[in-house]
Amino acid sequence: xxxxxxxxxxxxxxxxxxxxxxxxxxxxxxxxxxxxxxxxxxxxxxxxxxxxxxxxxxxxxxxxxxxxxxxxxxxxxxxxxxxxxxxxxxxxxxxxxxxxxxxxxxxxxxxxxxxxxxxxx
Numbered sequence: 001x002x003x004x005x006x007x008x009x010x011x012x013x014x015x016x017x018x019x020x021x022x023x024x025x026x027x028x029x030x031x032x033x034x035x036x037x038x039x040x041x042x043x044x045x046x047x048x049x050x051x052x053x054x055x056x057x058x059x060x061x062x063x064x065x066x067x068x069x070x071x072x073x074x075x076x077x078x079x080x081x082x083x084x085x086x087x088x089x090x091x092x093x094x095x096x097x098x099x100x101x102x103x104x105x106x107x108x109x110x111x112x113x114x115x116x117x118x119x120x121x
Contacts, residue, residue, distance in 0.1 A: 007043030007077060016043070016079045023101045027089045028063075029081040030101040040072045040107075046082040055087045062091055066098050071109035078107065 007013055020033035035041060044063050046056040059082050067080070086094065102108050 016077045025097040027086040031079045033077045035077045040076045042067050043079045051087040059086045
């Protein structure tokens with residue numbers, strides 16, 4: 001199942017980087033490209049500039065959870081690149097920034113517009 005929903009190979013990332021459209025926000029950058037498949041695949045790039053291994057893995061876990069909870073349109077490859085500010089961002093800020101970029105790219109399915117924003121408890 002992992003190979004169907006995620007970009008896993010360097011070549012897949014390279015194609016999206018080279019040919020994809022990009023959107024920028026404070027803590028993340030998003031690149032997208034049509035993939036011609038029935039599913040949308042996501043990849044996450046968190047460089048060592050963001051922080052050590054613990055911080056990078058925390059940012060990736062948060063990004064994966066955010067994307068998993070959103071209904072996306074089919075047929076796209078999406079790469080989300082964390083900027084160094086993502087290390088200090090809380091879940092709510094990451095969620096809002098990713099949601100804004102997906103909305104700008106018009107990749108959110110019909111269920112997302114009805115959702116309430118995630119609030120800190």
